[in-house]
Amino acid sequence: MSISAVLFLLLFLFAFSNETKPEKVLKELYPSSKIEAVDRILTEEELKKAEKIAGMKINTRFVTFYIVKKKDRVLAYGYVDIHRVRTKPEAVLYVISPNGKIELIEILAFYEPIEYLPPKEWLGLFRGRSINNLRFKKDIPNITGATLSARAVAKHAKKALALWKVLFGGKE
16 A cells, blocks of 8 residues: 555544444444454455456455344444545445345445435445446446446445455355
8 A cells, every 4th residue: 555545544534533433323223233343454365356356456455344243143244445536535334234235335424525425315226236236327327416426336335245255255
């Protein structure tokens, strides 16, 4: 990771500290659950496999997943992706079911103009989708006036699902 990428990430994480936390969203969705943050450093093989599944370059080998459990049963996985939309960052929480489908997408932090923020109704179109039916403008419609935001959410949903598949592959 380049120095500028590290600085961008640190700056964003500082700004993100005042925004919605992924643990808070997951606790609201699964109130009587335990949430465990699991940090992983992908091997080269895992990284290449995830990139192939997602159909995109993944710029980091360090990932954090939030595993939501009730007793010993996995209820969901959460993954926060931080990426640039136009010129400013956004943080998106992707909640994935144990069978590899999107349960929820929540924008945690968005610094572009508010009119480019994808509406919750549009984000709801991802629910129940797997990596095989996430094609932007085919399976998921575009948002007029917010094309770059919509494209970023859809693109990184595939990344989240690809990382989930490589790291957890449906194992509870």
